[in-house]
Amino acid sequence: MRFFILLLFPAVVFGQDAPAGSPERGHQAFLKYQCYSCHGTVGQGGERGAGPRLLPNLFPWVAFSMQTRTPRQDMPAYRKDHLGDQDLADIYAYLRSVKPSPAVANIPQLNFEGRR
Amino acid sequence: MSEEGLDRRTFLKTAAAIGTTMAAASTVSAETAKKPSSGLPGERIIGRPGSDFMVDVIKATGIEYIASNPASSFRSLHESIVNYGGNRKPEFLTCMHEESSVAMAHGYAKAAGKPMGVLAHGSVGLQHAAMAVYNAWCDRVPVMLFAGNFMDAAHRRPGVEWYHCVQDPAGILRDYIKWDDQPASLQHFAESVMRAYKFATTPPMEPVVIIADGMLQEHPVDGDAELSIPKLTLSAPPQGESGALKEAAKMMASAENLVIIADRAARSQEGVRRMVELAEALNAPVVDLGSRMNFPTTHYLCRSEDGRALVREADVVLMLEVADPWGQLNTISDPQHEYRRIAKPDVKLIHVTLADNLMKSNYQDAQRFCPCDLSISGDAEATLPALTEAVKKEIGGSRKSALAGRTDKLRSQHREMKERTRAAAANGWNAVPVTTARLSAELWNAIKGDKWCLADSRNLGWSARLWPATEHYNFLGHSGAAGVGQIAPAAVGAALANRDKGILTAVIQPDGDLMYAPGVLWTAAHHKIPILMLMHNNRAYHQEVMHLQKMAGLHNRRMDTARIGTTIENPHIDYALLARAQGVWAEGPITDPAAIAPALQRAVAVVKRGEPALVDVVTQGR
Incomplete structure (x- = not known):
């Protein structure tokens, strides 16, 4: 339900800035709290029951925070008792700092057309 | 298996005594040959055991x-x-x-x-x-x-x-x-x-x-x-009953959103060809669950990654030897164990399967009981020709035109599915540790010029999603019961079968699986079984890391302990060293993604001269 509210009132979501965070600390927290085990070390996502990719279209902060604290579907909940607000803000800052991946067109190994 | 019963000292004494006896025996052998047998145990010969x-x-x-x-x-x-x-x-x-x-x-x-x-x-x-x-x-x-x-x-x-x-x-x-x-x-x-x-x-x-x-x-x-050895005549596989096939054809021909789901349908290239013929006759998308190579990934009707979405919209589903039919239409969430329906409540299900012929009750491989509208007992590959014939008879002129009219849209949806997959594979392309998508893509580029076989095509799903596969020998599916330790030896067995066919066998080898019985590397080296083993070395039983996290989340406890008891690190295992110790050519551990391609090139050269090779790459979890 909350997800639909977010979709209905995008201004509420996108208008709200994320709290300040440190990408460096966020990287460490991303690893320490095992976010990477499902989503990959650069948020690229995993497969076979692992988590979806977080990038390049990172959730807005409110949606990101909500999904982390009280997740929809199969993601484990990271509640404040075990992942502080500042850690979460740092993780968000880290994800925003990840450099974009190259485009498919620039990766020859992903050109499967016309191959046996 | 070694035998007990003789300690070292006794063994040496006995061996010395045997040696003495043997020396003495050689001096009298000519004499004893002339005499009738004394009946001593040592003179007994069983010429025809x-x-x-x-x-x-x-x-x-x-x-x-x-x-x-x-x-x-x-x-x-x-x-x-x-x-x-x-x-x-x-x-x-x-x-x-x-x-x-x-x-x-x-x-x-x-x-x-x-x-x-x-x-x-x-x-x-x-x-x-x-x-x-x-x-x-x-x-x-x-x-x-x-x-x-x-x-x-x-x-x-x-x-x-x-x-x-x-x-x-x-x-x-x-x-x-x-x-x-x-x-x-x-x-x-x-x-x-x-x-x-x-x-x-x-x-x-x-x-x-x-x-x-x-x-x-x-x-x-x-x-x-x-004594006689009876003549061996293999049984022709059972085909589905013709009346039931006619009924199935009617249901499928009149469906608006038909989906074909295949799991262990094709047993041969002929089976793949028959799958294509049926799908084209109905112009229906095919979801290949991949326990066997059932359908070419390059065909515009191949929609394996869109399975859930297709099932959600389907009014008729044809399943062909699907191991878990209930799981295609329903699911249970993890970790809450909550029931969720995927398919429409009134979806019609047809299943061609021999599962009803297996009657064992202790182990639960039967999966959850799935109500079915038309259940046809028969071997899928053997049944396909008659089923396709029945379908062609059911589809008249106007219906045929209507079905053909869907082709452009289906082609476009197939193309979009492939583009989505490639875009997903590009994500994190240069990451360290290496992404699993890149691992798969690099392997493809190393073997694409040869006839190839991927011995386990389920453990890392990127290959089944990305690689253009048209031949039944391309993908061999998975272990069956997900009992860990099967991938490495099964791949060596597959490579042995492929050795004389000129098919290059590769496997993306999980680290945890290899450590169950790594001696199979020696077997591959000893018997000169050419296999390309590319390590998916995530230094963990990674599935279990994720399970621990889910349980910690459910119990509102800390997550940073999820690697206790689930990882294979401290010390890291040197898989290249493990392989070389058993006579297998090996390189690694590789952490730089750019170093994978040249290492694979060298490994392929080793495999092509008839020997096993292992390339160890440190990877992301999944």
Whole structure:
């Protein structure tokens, strides 16, 4: 339900800035709290029951925070008792700092057309 | 298996005594040759042991290889294979674990299209083999298991031989084998081997066990002329009933949103061709669940990644030998165990399967019961021609045009699915550790110029999603029961089958799986089995890391402990060193993504000269 509210009132979501965070600390927290085990070390996502990719279209902060604290579907909940607000803000800052991946067109190994 | 009973000192004394006796014997041999036999045990010769006849029987089945860890309960049969049979068809493959023997036979059968033999102790050997047998059972793969056992207690040697004997050797496996027998005579052995082979290779194909009694092996053949080896004629696979196929054709021809889901449908390239013919006749999307290579990934009707979305919209679903039909229409959330329906409540389900012919109750591989509107008992590949014919008869002119009118949209949806996959694979392309998508793409680029086979195509799903695959030998599916430790030996078995076909076999090898029985690397090196092993070294039992996190989240506890008991680090295992120690060419560990391609190029050159090669890459979890 909350997800639909977010979709209905995008201004509420996108208008709200994320709290300040440190990408460096966020990287460490991303690893320490095992976010990477499902989503990959650069948020690229995993497969076979692992988590979806977080990038390049990172959730807005409110949606990101909500999904982390009280997740929809199969993601484990990271509640404040075990992942502080500042850690979460740092993780968000880290994800925003990840450099974009190259485009498919620039990766020859992903050109499967016309191959046996 | 080693035998106890002689300590080192006693052994040396005994060996010295034997040496003395042998020297003395050589001086009198000419003399004794002139005299009638004194009846001394050392003069007894069994020129035609029962195990020779057993070899004749095994040869008559066409079994080419026997995978085995050597053991005393079948020492006579082992010797007969090597000396009497010339170690050719069957050839003895030295394995370092019975689980490896059976898993090799599992992979071999899928690549060769026929069973391999396995020899094991009836007791401790089958205990070791059990999990691999269960994998083969769940994957519907034939394996011919022969187990040694001394049934007659009066002839058993004291000590270890008693530990290694058992009243009912196959009992430990009976919940997940199709048939077994413990022959009491050589003629009985011949007939039961033929029956076992027929049972194993008639769909649904499954492992079988024949006990080779120790005394039957070692005693001389009594009355050779009276023994006969029955002719082996394999059964044609069962086809679905024609009336039911006509009804299925009607349901599918009138469907608005038909989806075909195939799992273990195709047993051969002909099966793939038949799948294409049916799908094109209906212009219906196909979801290949991948336990076998059922459908070309390049075909515009291949929509394997869109399975959930297609099922959600479907009014009719045709399943072809699907292991878990309920799981295609419903799901249970994890970790909350909440029920969720995926399909429409009134979706019509047709299932062509032989699952109803397997009646075992203890192990739960039957999956959850799935109500079905039309259940057709038959082998999918054998049933496809008649089903397609019935469909073509049902589809008249206007309906045919309407179906053909969907083609552009279907082509576009296929193209979009592929583009989405490639975009997902590009994400994190240069990340360290290496992403699993990049690992898969690099492997493809290393082998794309050859006829290729990926021995396990489920463990890392990127390959089935990304690679253009058109041949049945391209993808061999998965272990069956997800019993860990199967991937490496099954890949070696598949590579053996592919060796003479000019097909390059590769496997993306999980680290945890390899460590169950890494001795299979030595077997590959010893028997010159060319396999390209690319390590997916995530330094963890990664599935379990994620399970721990889910449980911690559910219990509102800390997550940063999820790697306790689930990782394979501190120290890191050097897989290249492990491989080289067993005579396998190897490189790694590689952490730089750019270093993978050149290493693979060197590895492929090794494989092409007929040897195994391993490239260790440190990867992301999934």
